[in-house]
Amino acid sequence: MSGEPRPPVGSYAVDTGTARVGVVVGHEGPYVRLRPLGQGREWDCVPDALRAATPAERLRAATAYANARSRGEVP
Template identity: 55%
Template sequence: MPAKNGPPNGQEPPRPPAPGTLMVDAAHGDRVGEFRGVAGPYWSLRPVGGGAEWEADPARVRPADPIERLRAELGRANARSRGELL
């Protein structure tokens, strides 16, 4: 029997969000990142406060809720005030 390329159990893969959407990666301790794009079977997320992108399994990623978005944006604003972000 030939191997199938696709999600297990015949499920459709999640649809990628719009670039810039804040997402939570459950596989990385509920880390919040900005969606940057698709890299093969993974989604690329970038820390809101800056830093290196990481690849996330789309099945373990969900949209950030309002309080998570607020915390991420506040962290970004604080980093800018300290001169850490341009």
């Protein structure tokens, strides 16, 4: 998402520094705040290190969360 305006809250993005998929939950100063799909700790990312998540990446992240939940790894 480099060079573009900040992604809107509720959109899905990939932090290219960590390859993690998250949901945009806000903007804090110069950072974009992301939350992993399902549950987990939020993190900050610089807007230049973000790109829109593809449908396949969104599905992969949602499936990983559902599998972890079925194994009892997350509440």
